[in-house]
Amino acid sequence: MAQMTMIQAITDALRTELRNDPKTLIFGEDVGVNGGVFRATEGLQKEFGEDRVFDTPLAESGIGGLSIGLALTGFRPIPEIQFFGFVFEVMDSIAGQMSRMRYRSGGRYHMPITVRSPFGGGVHTPELHSDSLEGLMAQTPGLKVVVPSTPYDAKGLLISAIRDNDPVIFLEHLKLYRAFRQEVPEEEYTIPIGKADIKREGKDLSIITYGAMVHESLKAADELAKEGYSVEVVDLRTIMPLDIETIIASVEKTGRAIVVQEAQKQAGIAANVVAEINDRAILSLEAPVLRVAAPDTVYPFSQAESVWLPNYKDVIETAKKVLTF
Amino acid sequence: MASKTQKAPLDVKKSLQTAEEQFQTFQILNEEGEVVNEAAMPNLTDEQLQELMRRMVYTRILDQRSISLNRQGRLGFYAPTAGQEASQLASQFALEKEDFILPGYRDVPQLIWHGLPLYQAFLFSRGHYHGNQIPEGVNVLSPQIIIGAQYVQAAGVALGLKKNGTKAVAITYTGDGGASQGDFYEGINFAGAFKAPAIFIVQNNRFAISTPVEKQSAAKTIAQKAMAAGIPGIQVDGMDPLAVYVAVRDARERAINGEGPTLIETLTYRYGPHTMAGDDPTRYRSADLDNEWEKKDPLVRFRKFLEKKGLWSEELENEVIEQAKEDIKEAIKKADETPKQKVTDLMSIMFEEMPHYLKEQYEIYKAKESK
Numbered sequence: 198m199a200q201m202t203m204i205q206a207i208t209d210a211l212r213t214e215l216r217n218d219p220k221t222l223i224f225g226e227d228v229g230v231n232g233g234v235f236r237a238t239e240g241l242q243k244e245f246g247e248d249r250v251f252d253t254p255l256a257e258s259g260i261g262g263l264s265i266g267l268a269l270t271g272f273r274p275i276p277e278i279q280f281f282g283f284v285f286e287v288m289d290s291i292a293g294q295m296s297r298m299r300y301r302s303g304g305r306y307h308m309p310i311t312v313r314s315p316f317g318g319g320v321h322t323p324e325l326h327s328d329s330l331e332g333l334m335a336q337t338p339g340l341k342v343v344v345p346s347t348p349y350d351a352k353g354l355l356i357s358a359i360r361d362n363d364p365v366i367f368l369e370h371l372k373l374y375r376a377f378r379q380e381v382p383e384e385e386y387t388i389p390i391g392k393a394d395i396k397r398e399g400k401d402l403s404i405i406t407y408g409a410m411v412h413e414s415l416k417a418a419d420e421l422a423k424e425g426y427s428v429e430v431v432d433l434r435t436i437m438p439l440d441i442e443t444i445i446a447s448v449e450k451t452g453r454a455i456v457v458q459e460a461q462k463q464a465g466i467a468a469n470v471v472a473e474i475n476d477r478a479i480l481s482l483e484a485p486v487l488r489v490a491a492p493d494t495v496y497p498f499s500q501a502e503s504v505w506l507p508n509y510k511d512v513i514e515t516a517k518k519v520l521t522f
Numbered sequence: 523m524a525s526k527t528q529k530a531p532l533d534v535k536k537s538l539q540t541a542e543e544q545f546q547t548f549q550i551l552n553e554e555g556e557v558v559n560e561a562a563m564p565n566l567t568d569e570q571l572q573e574l575m576r577r578m579v580y581t582r583i584l585d586q587r588s589i590s591l592n593r594q595g596r597l598g599f600y601a602p603t604a605g606q607e608a609s610q611l612a613s614q615f616a617l618e619k620e621d622f623i624l625p626g627y628r629d630v631p632q633l634i635w636h637g638l639p640l641y642q643a644f645l646f647s648r649g650h651y652h653g654n655q656i657p658e659g660v661n662v663l664s665p666q667i668i669i670g671a672q673y674v675q676a677a678g679v680a681l682g683l684k685k686n687g688t689k690a691v692a693i694t695y696t697g698d699g700g701a702s703q704g705d706f707y708e709g710i711n712f713a714g715a716f717k718a719p720a721i722f723i724v725q726n727n728r729f730a731i732s733t734p735v736e737k738q739s740a741a742k743t744i745a746q747k748a749m750a751a752g753i754p755g756i757q758v759d760g761m762d763p764l765a766v767y768v769a770v771r772d773a774r775e776r777a778i779n780g781e782g783p784t785l786i787e788t789l790t791y792r793y794g795p796h797t798m799a800g801d802d803p804t805r806y807r808s809a810d811l812d813n814e815w816e817k818k819d820p821l822v823r824f825r826k827f828l829e830k831k832g833l834w835s836e837e838l839e840n841e842v843i844e845q846a847k848e849d850i851k852e853a854i855k856k857a858d859e860t861p862k863q864k865v866t867d868l869m870s871i872m873f874e875e876m877p878h879y880l881k882e883q884y885e886i887y888k889a890k891e892s893k
Contacts, residue, residue: 222685248685254715259674259708266678269622269663270686289705293668294675301664303655304871339872362874391877438877 201381204374206348207237207313210355211275213385215245218273221359223250225260225277234279235315235374257283261290261312265298268308275359281316281368282325284333295364296339310365311358317370317409318459318506321499327371328496329408329460334366335437335469341365341390342437346411348379350434353388361390370409393440395447399429402520403447405470406457407433410489410507414457417512426520436466444470445478452483453519457512462490484522489515545743547789548769549759553818555826564768572833574615574763576842578607578821581631583846584640585794588647592798596854597647601628602794605761608820609725609788611635612763613693616770620690622661622679624672628725628792629695633662640853641860650863651871661690670700673709673722680718680783691777693721693770699730701744701787710751710785719777721770722785725760731796732806748785760788761818791815864891 201209214221223238229252232239242250253260257278264274278284284291295308318327334342343358343365345351351369358365396411397418404414411432418428431447433439448454454474456467467488474486489507497505550559557563566574585604591597603610606628614623614632623629623636630643637660646653646664654664666672676694683690700706701724713720724744728735741747748755754776758769766788773784793816795801803812828834865887869880876884 254708254711256704256708256711258705259677259712262671262674262676262705262709263678263681263712266675266680266692267682267685269675269679270682270688272682272685289668289671290674294671299873300651300868300871301654303651305654305656306663307874438879441878 198380198382200378201348202375202378203345203348203351203369204235204237206352206381207355207369208239208241209381209383210352210359211238211241212244214275214356214359215241215249217385220271221249221273221275222267223275223277224253224263226253226255226279228252228277233277237277237313237369257286258290261287261295264310264312265290265295265308268295268310269306273309273359275311275313278312278314280322280326281314281330282328284314284330288333291334291340291364291366292337296337299363300339307362308364309362311355311361311367312364313355313367313369315369315371315374317372318496318502319372319409321502322371324496324498327502329458329491331366331368331436332460332465335466339364340437341435342368343390343435344368344370344408345434346370346373346396346408346432348381350388350394350432352381353386354390354434356385357387357390360387365390368408372409373412376412388434391435391438391440393443394432394434395429395443396432397428397430399427400451401427401453402516403429403431403451403454404457404512404516405431405433405444405447405454407436407466408459410457410459413507413509414512416509417516420509420513421516426516428516439470439473441473441477444473448474448478449481452481453522454482454486455489455512455515455519456486457489457507459507460491461493462488463493465490484519487515487519541749542742542746545745545755545757547757547759548765549762550764550768551762551823551827553823555823555830557827562765562768564764564771566767568831568833571828571831572838574612574767575824575828575834577611577615577635578763578824579839579842580846581607581611582821583843584631584850587847587850589794589798591854597644598649600647600798601796602792602798603628603631605791605793605815605819606725606727607631608763608766608824609723609760609790612766613723613770613786613788616767616774617693618690619659620661620688621774622683622690622692624663624676624679624692624694625665626669626672626695626697626700627665627667628697629665632695633665636660636662638662640849641856644853644857645860648857650860651868652860652863670696670703670705670709672696673700673703674705674712676720676722677709677712677716677718680713680720680777681716684716684718689778691719691721691774693723695723695725697730698724698726698728698735698738698744699733700724701747702738707747707751710748710753710783713783714751714753717780717782720783721773721777722783723770724785724787725790726787727790727792729792729796729803729806731801734806743787745785745787751785753783753785755785755787757787757789760790761820761823763820763824791818866891
């Protein structure tokens with residue numbers, strides 16, 4: 198086993214699938230010689246050639262359309278959108294086209310495309326680089342949306358995403374790229390899409406979360422443990438489709454839950470999770486399910502982001518409301 | 523502060539004008555059906571010439587019947603095609619079966635002649651998903667609704683064909699309005715950068731619903747937009763089936779020889795409304811303009827051309843008309859016999875494997891639909 202950062206685990210997954218399947222292609226802005234602006238595709242063009250790993254002209258809608266056309270001709274495209282804030286430029290190709298192709302064609306065509314893209318706050322970017330826009334994707338029928346929180350999960354989930362015969366949006370949190378190393382097997386393995394993971398077991402409260410907020414939640418759980426609370430942390434890993442079974446089992450066990458997301462509160466994934474809990478486990482609840490989320494403004498200019506972004510203190514505050522209800 | 527004391531070192535207006543003058547309309551048959559460009563005449567056999575005419579007549583009848591079926595409530599969404607036969611059918615006539623068509627919403631005739639069964643075209647119009655279940659071996663997408671989206675996809679299909687080593691092209695269609703979309707530029711630029719075997723057709727019928735082409739752009743032609751992508755662009759008389767055929771044939775030849783994509787602007791006209799959903803062309807087009815374009819009619823000029831060669835007659839034309847009517851009747855019957863679609867059918871074509879939430883909803887709708 199090797200110690201890998203999340204970005205290394207991602208490169209490793211890409212290399213694995215380039216080797217396994219000659220129909221996989223990686224392309225996007227600066228992914229070739231440069232290896233991507235975060236080095237996710239480092240060395241891959243050299244190893245697999247310009248036919249398999251290549252730079253495109255700078256146009257996101259073109260990258261989306263290219264992915265669709267390549268999928269129609271039997272390829273398994275893995276395009277990179279340089280920052281997910283640029284997704285608005287490719288919304289039609291993603292939400293208007295690839296997500297609908299299987300349905301639109303009555304099953305005649307399918308789109309085995311994995312759109313990879315970095316997102317997420319806390320690293321002082323200019324505007325439209327850090328936004329959490331996963332809700333836009335999760336709200337689009339026909340897409341699966343994956344957000345890993347650890348190097349180990351990133352590798353296994355990315356391999357699953359690439360092998361999936363439907364489009365998967367794979368979102369990589371910028372702050373997690375090099376935040377820490379973890380044991381990651383060098384051999385291939387998959388983690389199923391749509392399966393959550395209990396990152397910490399507990400019996401008094403369930404914190405349901407994903408992405409960078411998994412780590413804030415774990416930190417909060419550590420603090421709460423010092424006060425005698427046993428807190429479970431459920432990492433969704435896939436936000437569409439949600440792993441209802443794991444969420445409900447955890448809530449039925451603890452009787453209390455909060456949902457934590459980095460995105461703005463409005464119309465978010467957390468609201469969806471709360472609704473599912475209400476639908477399926479209301480009689481197990483000892484307290485209302487509360488949310489921790491960012492305020493409903495545009496993603497802030499970077500000097501304000503440390504306050505704007507939810508952190509472990511916010512998680513503790515909300516957790517206590519629910520624990521002491 | 524800028525001061526205008528010096529003479530501009532470059533005559534930029536002149537260079538634009540010089541470039542624009544290169545884009546002249548390519549024509550072989552004039553309105554009278556006379557050959558005006560003998561050197562460009564394609565060497566099509568008599569049978570091929572007759573077949574092209576047969577398809578245009580057939581499609582004109584299909585258009586007339588579709589409009590009346592729509593008015594009777596027996597068809598749904600329909601975008602009339604009369605006037606555009608040369609542009610649509612002569613371009614498809616230059617293709618091979620392996621070529622992949624990415625159509626706009628008005629381009630149903632090309633799909634039919636590329637192999638889509640007529641009853642499925644009717645089902646598409648009626649809003650039944652089976653209309654879009656393209657048979658294996660028919661290389662087309664169903665009509666694109668978003669203007670220009672098919673242009674970026676065509677670049678991808680073309681690159682895929684090239685990577686697979688298939689000697690075939692991706693051909694896509696949009697209109698004069700479509701040539702203003704970002705996807706238009708991204709599509710031609712991507713295909714150019716990858717030297718991908720694509721043919722981009724802009725059927726310039728002068729109106730994007732009601733907005734005249736003059737308001738779309740300062741560019742004198744749409745063909746010249748190809749220059750910005752560094753690919754060949756050609757403006758063709760889109761009412762002349764032979765000119766359209768030759769332009770596409772040559773573009774195809776270049777594409778499969780590895781010389782990259784071509785942009786073809788066909789100057790054409792739709793006689794009918796934008797769609798049958800309430801558009802009234804008298805609000806934005808004059809009767810004079812309609813008359814002017816009807817004189818250029820592709821069927822009229824091609825009929826004259828063929829009659830002079832002894833290749834066409836009223837009798838032949840009537841045979842085609844009868845055949846078309848017969849086929850349409852049969853296709854409508856088959857469309858009527860297709861089982862009604864269910865919400866549960868649609869749920870089962872969302873993903874390769876139905877996710878749990880859809881499975882739950884599937885059970886609910888199965889119960890509703892079995893009542």
